[in-house]
Amino acid sequence: MYEILAKEELAPTIKKITVKAPLIAEKTRPGNFIILRVNEKGERIPLTVADYDKETGQVAIIFQEVGYSTKLLGSLDKGDHIHDLVGPLGHHLEMEGYKKVVLLGGGSGTALLYPKVKGFAESDAEVITITGARTKNLVILEEELRKKSDRLYISTDDGSYGHHGFVTDVLKDILENEEVDLVVAIGPVPMMRAVANMTEPEGIETIVSLNSIMVDGTGMCGACRVTIGGETKFTCVDGPAFDAHQVDFEELMNRLTFYQNEENMAEEMEVD
Amino acid sequence: MAKNPNKTPMRNQKPEERIHNFNEVPYGYSEEEALVEAERCLQCKHQPCVKGCPVEVPIPEFIDAVLAGDVEKADRIIKSKNNLPAVCGRVCPQEEQCEEVCVMGIKNEPVAIGRLERYVADYNLERECEPVEDKDMVTTYPEAKGRKVAVVGAGPAGLTAAADLAKYGFDVTIFEALHETGGVLRYGIPEFRLPKNIVDKEVNAIRELGVDIKLNTVVGKTITVDELFADGFEAMFIGTGAGLPRFLNIPGENLNGVYSANEFLTRVNLMKAYKYPEYKTPVIISDKVAVVGAGNVAMDAARTAKRLGAEEVYIVYRRAEEQMPARDEEIEHAKEEGIIFKLLNNPIAIHGKDGRVASMEVQEMELGEKDDSGRRRPVPIEGSKWELELGTVIIAIGQSPNPLLTRNTKNLKTEFWGGITVDDNLQTSREGVYAGGDVVTGAATVIKAMGAGKDAAANIKDYLISEGKKNE
Numbered sequence: 001m002y003e004i005l006a007k008e009e010l011a012p013t014i015k016k017i018t019v020k021a022p023l024i025a026e027k028t029r030p031g032n033f034i035i036l037r038v039n040e041k042g043e044r045i046p047l048t049v050a051d052y053d054k055e056t057g058q059v060a061i062i063f064q065e066v067g068y069s070t071k072l073l074g075s076l077d078k079g080d081h082i083h084d085l086v087g088p089l090g091h092h093l094e095m096e097g098y099k100k101v102v103l104l105g106g107g108s109g110t111a112l113l114y115p116k117v118k119g120f121a122e123s124d125a126e127v128i129t130i131t132g133a134r135t136k137n138l139v140i141l142e143e144e145l146r147k148k149s150d151r152l153y154i155s156t157d158d159g160s161y162g163h164h165g166f167v168t169d170v171l172k173d174i175l176e177n178e179e180v181d182l183v184v185a186i187g188p189v190p191m192m193r194a195v196a197n198m199t200e201p202e203g204i205e206t207i208v209s210l211n212s213i214m215v216d217g218t219g220m221c222g223a224c225r226v227t228i229g230g231e232t233k234f235t236c237v238d239g240p241a242f243d244a245h246q247v248d249f250e251e252l253m254n255r256l257t258f259y260q261n262e263e264n265m266a267e268e269m270e271v272d
Numbered sequence: 273m274a275k276n277p278n279k280t281p282m283r284n285q286k287p288e289e290r291i292h293n294f295n296e297v298p299y300g301y302s303e304e305e306a307l308v309e310a311e312r313c314l315q316c317k318h319q320p321c322v323k324g325c326p327v328e329v330p331i332p333e334f335i336d337a338v339l340a341g342d343v344e345k346a347d348r349i350i351k352s353k354n355n356l357p358a359v360c361g362r363v364c365p366q367e368e369q370c371e372e373v374c375v376m377g378i379k380n381e382p383v384a385i386g387r388l389e390r391y392v393a394d395y396n397l398e399r400e401c402e403p404v405e406d407k408d409m410v411t412t413y414p415e416a417k418g419r420k421v422a423v424v425g426a427g428p429a430g431l432t433a434a435a436d437l438a439k440y441g442f443d444v445t446i447f448e449a450l451h452e453t454g455g456v457l458r459y460g461i462p463e464f465r466l467p468k469n470i471v472d473k474e475v476n477a478i479r480e481l482g483v484d485i486k487l488n489t490v491v492g493k494t495i496t497v498d499e500l501f502a503d504g505f506e507a508m509f510i511g512t513g514a515g516l517p518r519f520l521n522i523p524g525e526n527l528n529g530v531y532s533a534n535e536f537l538t539r540v541n542l543m544k545a546y547k548y549p550e551y552k553t554p555v556i557i558s559d560k561v562a563v564v565g566a567g568n569v570a571m572d573a574a575r576t577a578k579r580l581g582a583e584e585v586y587i588v589y590r591r592a593e594e595q596m597p598a599r600d601e602e603i604e605h606a607k608e609e610g611i612i613f614k615l616l617n618n619p620i621a622i623h624g625k626d627g628r629v630a631s632m633e634v635q636e637m638e639l640g641e642k643d644d645s646g647r648r649r650p651v652p653i654e655g656s657k658w659e660l661e662l663g664t665v666i667i668a669i670g671q672s673p674n675p676l677l678t679r680n681t682k683n684l685k686t687e688f689w690g691g692i693t694v695d696d697n698l699q700t701s702r703e704g705v706y707a708g709g710d711v712v713t714g715a716a717t718v719i720k721a722m723g724a725g726k727d728a729a730a731n732i733k734d735y736l737i738s739e740g741k742k743n744e
Contacts, residue, residue, distance in 0.1 A: 023489070023494050023495060024494065027493065027494060027495075037451055041544075041550060041551045041552055042552050043543070043552045043553045044451075044543070044553075068552060069552060083451070084451040084487070084488050085488060086449065086451070086488040086489070086490060086494070087490075087493070087494065088493060088494070089490070089493060215535060215538055215539060215543065215553070216449075216450065216538060218449050218490060218515075218674065218676055219515070219516055219674050219675070219676055220459075220515040220516065220517070220534055220538065220674065221517065221532060221534050221535035221538050221539075222517045222519070222532040222534065222535055223531075223535045225519075225526055226526075227526060232519065232521075232525070232526065237675075237676060251526055254527075254528060254627035255526065255528060257528070257627070258528040258529075258556065259554050259556070262548075262554035262556070263554075
């Protein structure tokens with residue numbers, strides 16, 4: 001059992017929970033994820049580690065309430081317990097050897113982007129961060145990102161804050177004027193695909209982090225299989241980050257919809 | 273008194289009832305039935321059955337205790353060698369082990385050793401008998417006291433190794449990646465073949481021996497082998513099993529509706545998707561389901577699909593009836609439950625509609641020349657492709673060892689297919705690190721893994737006590 005030490009609402013439906021998990025905090029590096037189970041009847045759900053501190057042994061997760069399990073998680077308060085927590089899982093991101101990196105976060109993907117921004121900030125690279133949201137009150141982690149980035153751009157779909165439009169518009173401007181050697185994109189699949197399509201003709205190395213459906217997260221079930229460069233890979237043990245230009249986004253999107261009806265049905269049932 | 277030539281039959285839940293529930297299929301012997309069966313044992317002096325058992329259970333002795341009406345003693349006799357008797361009585365392939373060499377079986381049917389083992393184990397689990405150790409049967413070593421041994425994986429191999437090491441007197445900790453114990457006993461074998469409360473009880477009995485079990489801990493990720501040694505563990509047993517599912521590598525395998533048997537069974541067994549929506553993990557089964565493969569896992573998957581409401585469930589297998597790797601009992605149970613066998617049929621593609629499985633294209637085969645393994649190789653019959661309409665495909669063609677630990681551990685040698693390399697003592701390329709079970713042999717049986725766990729525990733004991741590495 002893992003006690004919730006702190007809980008914060010970053011934006012409507014986006015929450016941050018901090019738990020004590022010293023072994024996980026000790027081992028986590030940017031890009032790793034954890035799997036948790038809220039209670040003994042719950043699903044195992046993968047969530048990226050948003051922040052971690054070796055000193056205090058604390059691990060933070062940021063998540064958007066999109067389905068039954070994340071809503072249940074969001075209903076917990078400080079002092080409540082999460083039944084199971086395992087990690088860190090997946091490969092971490094290699095961050096050395098880049099000069100200028102652009103990191104894009106879309107929606108709650110920004111939360112997953114944050115540890116990578118922090119990691120690159122500690123490398124020699126110049127860090128440009130672009131975060132996008134539907135509207136102003138869904139913009140998260142602005143201050144944290146600003147502190148760790150050499151430049152921060154914000155875009156909103158409705159123009160209520162920052163650039164009026166998509167994160168890809170901002171990326172396009174940057175790529176037209178500057179020499180960038182790595183792009184990292186985390187967010188909804190269409191956004192990641194748009195980024196991949198934009199950088200591919202330029203030959204710019206691009207990494208996306210995939211949010212496949214998982215059960216065990218240790219390579220046991222294969223629920224998270226994705227096609228990368230024509231080959232089947234498991235997101236949990238071979239990823240979650242992959243070369244964006246090799247990802248079969250169409251297949252990924254299809255696989256993410258498989259349990260849509262069950263998800264809707266579960267949501268209709270009351271969270272107890 | 274003339275002995276009955278046939279095994280005392282086991283009463284089963286009727287097929288037409290059991291396909292609608294997940295309750296256990298065989299009911300187990302009553303006291304009366306157990307006595308009748310125990311009577312059939314010839315009490316041979318040379319005890320071939322004991323040699324046929326990978327963990328050498330003193331079979332004639334425990335049967336004798338059953339006959340004398342002392343079931344608790346029978347339990348102690350079994351437990352001196354086997355820490356999971358209620359599990360083994362259910363899932364061991366006794367027909368290829370103890371019962372295969374039973375002298376009674378030369379002219380008649382062999383003694384139903386497995387059913388008697390289950391009877392004894394259940395009798396004692398139901399009465400919650402204290403796990404009294406028979407002092408003559410277990411040797412405790414004072415030199416083992418306070419010395420730490422780590423076991424990786426709480427499956428059959430790990431649980432067995434841990435129990436034996438604890439009996440020797442070591443301070444044992446099991447590290448398990450999942451949120452539950454049991455390994456394949458929990459995520460793989462369905463409730464109707466091995467009720468999970470049986471697994472709970474046998475695991476608790478192992479905990480009572482003093483074994484500490486740390487769940488949600490992935491060795492290689494959460495903590496490394498090196499860190500465990502730095503933390504004071506003096507030796508280690510790796511029993512991480514064969515958990516990596518194999519796929520067919522045919523077109524359409526990533527369509528929605530294609531499951532690995534591991535995923536399908538993990539959802540249903542470990543995550544209890546058969547109780548969805550009370551338990552929150554879903555599983556989607558269509559009216560028509562094909563399971564590819566014909567091993568025990570394939571039978572488990574097919575019978576599970578039937579219980580989840582599928583109307584037509586097919587076993588699609590490229591070889592012939594006599595080549596099916598599953599136990600006869602499992603095949604028989606599957607047939608009774610209406611599973612349709614499409615043998616000598618090889619899947620070549622899965623076709624979809626709107627991203628979901630719609631059909632499987634299958635090539636009819638016939639048996640040709642013998643191959644290197646001595647089995648007649650299936651070869652395609654020209655012009656005999658056909659299409660099976662369905663909505664769910666479950667791939668059950670085997671598992672490989674999971675590379676998570678080996679990939680993240682320095683100097684641990686592995687075979688080309690991913691298994692951990694060990695010497696005759698089950699020691700790996702790293703001193704003090706032993707391995708056994710499916711991670712060494714590739715996917716095999718529960719009891720073989722337990723046998724390896726038992727041997728490794730004895731070798732670890734020798735390594736830490738008898739030989740060189742005395743407590744400094």
